[in-house]
Amino acid sequence: xxxxxxxxxxxSLNPAQLEAVMFDSxxxxxxxxxxxxxxxxxxxxxxxxxEQGVAPYEILLLTFTRKAAFEMQQRATMLLDARCQKVxxxxxxxxxxxxxxxxxxxxxxxxxxxxLDRGDAExxxxxxxxxxxxxxxxxxxxxxxxxxxxxxxxxxxVEDLEDILYDDYPHFISVLxxxxxxxxxxxxxxxxxxxxxxDDLLVFFHALxxxxxxxxxxxxxxxRYVMVDExxxxxxxQAEIVALIANQDNNVMVVGDDxxxxxxxxxxxxxxxxxxxxxxxDTRIIRLEENYRSVQPILTLTNAxxxxxxEKFTKTLFTNREGGQPxxxxxxxxxxxxxxxxxxxxxxxxxxxxxxxxxxxxxRSGFHSFDLEIELGKQGISFIKVGGxxxxxxxxxxxxxxxxxxxxxxxxxxxxxxxxxxLKKIGPKSAEKLYSAIQTINExxxxxxxxxxxxxxxxxxxxxxxxxxxQSKTVAAMGEAIxxxxxxxxxxxxxxxxxxxxxxxxxxxxxxxxxxxPDFLADMALEPPNTSRDxxxxxxxxxxxxxxxxxxxxxxxxxxxxxxFIIFALEGRFPSMQSMRDDENIEEERRLMYxxxxxxxxSLFFVYPTHIYDRASGQxxxxxANFIDSLxxxxxxxxxxxxxxxxx
DNA sequence: TCACGGAATATTTTT
DNA sequence: TATTCCGTGA
Numbered sequence: 001x002x003x004x005x006x007x008x009x010x011x012s013l014n015p016a017q018l019e020a021v022m023f024d025s026x027x028x029x030x031x032x033x034x035x036x037x038x039x040x041x042x043x044x045x046x047x048x049x050x051e052q053g054v055a056p057y058e059i060l061l062l063t064f065t066r067k068a069a070f071e072m073q074q075r076a077t078m079l080l081d082a083r084c085q086k087v088x089x090x091x092x093x094x095x096x097x098x099x100x101x102x103x104x105x106x107x108x109x110x111x112x113x114x115x116l117d118r119g120d121a122e123x124x125x126x127x128x129x130x131x132x133x134x135x136x137x138x139x140x141x142x143x144x145x146x147x148x149x150x151x152x153x154x155x156x157x158v159e160d161l162e163d164i165l166y167d168d169y170p171h172f173i174s175v176l177x178x179x180x181x182x183x184x185x186x187x188x189x190x191x192x193x194x195x196x197x198x199d200d201l202l203v204f205f206h207a208l209x210x211x212x213x214x215x216x217x218x219x220x221x222x223x224r225y226v227m228v229d230e231x232x233x234x235x236x237x238q239a240e241i242v243a244l245i246a247n248q249d250n251n252v253m254v255v256g257d258d259x260x261x262x263x264x265x266x267x268x269x270x271x272x273x274x275x276x277x278x279x280x281x282d283t284r285i286i287r288l289e290e291n292y293r294s295v296q297p298i299l300t301l302t303n304a305x306x307x308x309x310x311e312k313f314t315k316t317l318f319t320n321r322e323g324g325q326p327x328x329x330x331x332x333x334x335x336x337x338x339x340x341x342x343x344x345x346x347x348x349x350x351x352x353x354x355x356x357x358x359x360x361x362x363x364r365s366g367f368h369s370f371d372l373e374i375e376l377g378k379q380g381i382s383f384i385k386v387g388g389x390x391x392x393x394x395x396x397x398x399x400x401x402x403x404x405x406x407x408x409x410x411x412x413x414x415x416x417x418x419x420x421x422x423l424k425k426i427g428p429k430s431a432e433k434l435y436s437a438i439q440t441i442n443e444x445x446x447x448x449x450x451x452x453x454x455x456x457x458x459x460x461x462x463x464x465x466x467x468x469x470x471q472s473k474t475v476a477a478m479g480e481a482i483x484x485x486x487x488x489x490x491x492x493x494x495x496x497x498x499x500x501x502x503x504x505x506x507x508x509x510x511x512x513x514x515x516x517x518p519d520f521l522a523d524m525a526l527e528p529p530n531t532s533r534d535x536x537x538x539x540x541x542x543x544x545x546x547x548x549x550x551x552x553x554x555x556x557x558x559x560x561x562x563x564x565f566i567i568f569a570l571e572g573r574f575p576s577m578q579s580m581r582d583d584e585n586i587e588e589e590r591r592l593m594y595x596x597x598x599x600x601x602x603s604l605f606f607v608y609p610t611h612i613y614d615r616a617s618g619q620x621x622x623x624x625a626n627f628i629d630s631l632x633x634x635x636x637x638x639x640x641x642x643x644x645x646x647x648x
Numbered sequence: 649t650c651a652c653g654g655a656a657t658a659t660t661t662t663t
Numbered sequence: 664t665a666t667t668c669c670g671t672g673a
Contacts, residue, residue, distance in 0.1 A: 615657090
């Protein structure tokens with residue numbers, strides 16, 4: 001009740017935000033439109049609860065990335081004080097990991113389980129594929145990455161593998177049996193080795209809450225206030241986890257925007273938002289509709305895009321930002337012509353004083369920017385490309401981690417395989433033999449030393465592992481030793497080894513914070529080190545070197561730029577060919593277009609090339625994206641890069 | 649059995 | 664662009 005608050009909420013927030021922040025107990029759904037101050041609202045509410053006397057550790061703040069959780073904690077701390085750092089914040093996966101280690105025995109799990117990151121999972125799958133499928137099966141068979149995707153979808157969408165294949169990978173239907181067999185072995189092998197992949201973390205945590213009421217009650221009672229960010233991106237399992245944890249007090253606040261749900265391919269159900277008021281009786285719904293980002297002409301257009309969506313919570317965003325030009329749809333005659341148009345415009349803006357990092361080029365898929373990248377290179381415009389899988393690839397980091405994994409879990413076949421094949425003259429076959437020999441000896445990682453007919457090349461590795469195994473070193477000291485051993489291998493394998501070596505040195509610095517090897521390894525899987533040059537770029541802040549941003553739309557979510565170009569706004573590219581089969585997918589593409597367009601503050605351009613040959617379908621693409629093209633001329637200007645219409 | 653080079657292939661991404 | 668897969672020669 002009306003105490004005096006330290007923070008001046010009333011003057012810092014608009015009425016809708018204020019209502020959400022002051023909301024006391026019970027279920028609350030906040031529908032937060034693009035650019036409406038969603039994060040602000042969440043952080044103020046955390047601060048407010050703490051200020052009012054709620055114990056910080058009784059607040060659970062679930063997000064999709066660690067960065068988001070961390071940022072909110074920081075901001076709340078700045079608003080109030082250090083108490084906010086004690087809020088339990090993290091990702092669904094991170095929280096599941098902690099709970100599973102604590103309650104592992106209830107599920108018959110060993111608490112020391114290792115977490116497989118995406119690369120590990122692919123490695124294991126690839127191994128199984130080689131065992132089960134004869135090598136000649138070639139191009140009609142999914143690659144390891146695709147297999148990992150398929151298996152993950154089965155879990156996240158709670159569907160049969162067969163259905164997933166029919167829906168998303170019809171061209172692989174002919175090898176259904178083999179894929180099913182690989183999946184079965186994959187699931188078995190994880191359990192044999194005490195591995196959990198990312199999906200397992202959620203599945204097991206869900207099972208823990210659902211099948212063990214006493215555990216559930218205990219967890220539920222510990223977290224009396226639950227908050228979930230980006231609720232439109234939760235899948236069924238995550239939504240149930242939220243409901244199970246909240247069950248005790250029902251003090252659960254979820255924040256999201258159904259119009260910005262763009263992760264259906266990994267199981268996100270934007271309908272979770274629609275259903276929230278059904279699951280929780282007496283849900284209070286608050287809409288944040290004031291947009292603080294875009295000028296009116298852009299907002300008019302984005303409202304028009306989303307207005308045509310089939311199913312949505314109705315809301316109309318408004319802004320007080322005056323002025324601005326209507327967005328443009330620009331036709332180019334070829335991909336390269338599109339690239340040159342974008343480059344020209346960027347130079348134009350830049351010459352007028354707009355910094356490069358105030359502009360972004362967005363696209364549906366990573367490869368859409370290839371030609372543009374070349375063109376930018378020619379013009380000497382420096383850029384940074386965000387999105388794609390790069391950050392988890394970094395082979396050198398994985399090499400180091402594999403050495404540590406083997407120490408932690410000597411039956412980790414994937415890691416053994418990795419570190420053995422780094423050695424000269426050791427390929428798959430030799431690695432396999434050595435691995436089984438090590439398992440037979442059963443002396444842990446040091447077992448490598450004890451193998452009788454041992455190839456000479458393994459000697460240095462054996463010595464290293466024996467050394468690490470016998471002496472009790474700190475985690476960081478282990479890292480140092482491995483690094484010393486690994487340096488020559490690195491130098492030979494990569495011509496950019498100095499940069500990679502810096503990454504590794506930083507990895508050792510991170511290791512210094514850990515006392516226990518298993519803790520370090522778990523964190524590395526859940527929170528891979530941000531060492532690559534690309535990751536110097538952080539959300540919301542300007543990239544330090546003032547470079548133009550190229551990004552997939554998925555990676556651009558939550559960010560904003562003064563000027564935004566959306567390229568390949570072309571039927572068959574965006575919306576993508578695969579999505580054009582059914583309505584649900586088309587709707588997702590529409591939301592994706594909405595997310596892309598709402599990134600722009602001052603100017604917005606859609607560009608599409610014509611005469612694009614699509615290899616997969618054999619068609620020539622030339623129609624502009626219908627979501628955009630169908631909009632009335634008074635809110636969208638249609639242009640062409642050619643004044644003379646010599647198209648053919 | 650391994651290493652290397654060329655060809656084919658590619659949604660979207662977080663954990 | 665960059666990664667993965669396959670065929671070839673040592």
